[in-house]
Amino acid sequence: MGQTSTQLNYHRRREAKRKYVQKLKAETPCADCGQKYHFSVMDLDHVRGRKRYSIGKLVASNLSLKYLLEELENCEVVCSNCHRIRTFSRKVWMTRENHPKRIRNTNARSDIIELERMMDSSA
Ligand SMILES: [Zn+2]
Secondary structure (H helix, E strand, C coil): CCHHHHHHHHHHHHHHHHHHHHHHHHHCCCCCCCCCCCHHHEEEEEEECCCCHHHHHHHHCCCCCHHEEEEEEECCEEHHHHHHHHHHHHHHHHHHHHHHHHHHHCCCHHHHHHHHHHHHHHH
C-alpha cells in the first residue's frame, strides 16, 4: 500500500517545518551571549504573549505553518547554556515575588540576593 497524497503532503510539510526551524536555530546568534552554535544546541524560548503550542508540537503536528510562524515570533533563540540560566533566574524570581512570607522565614532571601550578585558578576 502506497501513501495517499494527503499523507505525502503532511510528511512534506512536516519536513519543511523541521528544516525551517533547524535553519533558524543554526543561523540566529544566541539572544543572550551572541554566539552561534549547531542547531541541536539552540533552544526557542517563549518570551512574549500566550503560549498555545510548543514549537516541537507545531512542527510535528498537522497544524498550519501560520501557527508555527506566530509562535516563532514570540520566541527568542538562545543556546542551551543561556536557556538554563534564564530558567534558573525565573525560578528565583518566582520564589522571591510569589512567596515573600515563606522566604522571610528562612535565609533564602539573602541567599537569592547573593546568587543574583554572583550571576551578575560572572556575566
Ligand atoms: Zn547563549
